[in-house]
Amino acid sequence: MDGDTRETIRAVALELFSNKGFEQTSLREIAERVGLTKASLYYHYSSKQSLLLAVVEPVITGWRTIVDDTARLEHTPENVRHVVGRCLDVFLRNRSVAGIFQRDAAGVAVVLGELWDDMVGLGKRLVAWFAGPAPTTADRLRAVAAMEVLGAVLSSTTYQDEDEFTEEEMRAVLSQAAMDVLRLSAEPAASGVRRLG
């Protein structure tokens, strides 16, 4: 059935890390849930840190690809929308892992070490690209805010019950919201008047 024990361990670790936090999850608990002893985990992963890496690294790689691609992309509204869409895709397809970074930054930063610094560097580069060429401080601040808007994909479960939003709706609404924050929206925001549902 479960041909790959190593993958089962990774899946259980992902679930526990994202629900309880990295430091709050012990190898004993992971082992119990998998149906092994603590010692057996060490046959598959050399340390708790390497287990976290296995959980987290694929997502970081995908993230790095997006940011690297922006280096060759001109900062046009269409391109910004495209990059925003790619970011949302990564978050949507890796909600659990991305949630670890969002809700447990303090816990994983120390363990990831330089890799964490790399990620922060990627975030800075993306924010800088969002801000556009020759940005004012207001532009840079809006770029930070736009990044936070994308993170709403992950926190929506905190503020709302269950899976209230579909993936398509999150993609549509949040990419529009990010463009609004960056003031690159094609459709101007309603001016003080609320449309009726």
Add this chain to the structure above:
Amino acid sequence: MDGDTRETIRAVALELFSNKGFEQTSLREIAERVGLTKASLYYHYSSKQSLLLAVVEPVITGWRTIVDDTARLEHTPENVRHVVGRCLDVFLRNRSVAGIFQRDAAGVAVVLGELWDDMVGLGKRLVAWFAGPAPTTADRLRAVAAMEVLGAVLSSTTYQDEDEFTEEEMRAVLSQAAMDVLRLSAEPAASGVRRLG
């Protein structure tokens, strides 16, 4: 000089909790930094949990006041802007404490127990108010995104160097950005055209 040892301990704990995370900070380290022994801390605080409470509780109280006040506030653009401003004020005046919640949610949630659930409840109420009466799912999603925009006050130091933004600029830019996300902005967003600096 330091008339109040208890307050010194609280200040050191706040600094360490917000920089390294709650679980990653040991009482030994706090004691060292204060210039006391671990045991002496227990004369002033009965547990590590109670120390966290002392650090965090005043901010939660201020937060609760804002949310409670919205119960008697009609959802008009002016009122929304007012509430957004009050939220930004709380974050700006308590950057360190608020940063603990943002970057170490996994670490403090377990320790705060019911108090954490209360805070999540407050967040949900505020998001619901931001979404307005009879909201669509898109309205609710934008309300979540607007909350995230306010959190940009705290993450701006992660994405940018040092204190690049003044408090006034953060207040102005981010409250406008939040209104844009909620589509309650008085000034419509530029339509695809970037103004030059």
Add this chain to the structure above:
DNA sequence: GTCTATAGATTGATAGAC
């Protein structure tokens, strides 16, 4: 590959002298 057993370190917390 999985197990039992244990090392080695750290932590939060307490007892009791001063």
Add this chain to the structure above:
DNA sequence: GTCTATCAATCTATAGAC
């Protein structure tokens, strides 16, 4: 109020039999 000394629990990680 602060100290020394210590407890009990928990954790990551390793050694070695099967």
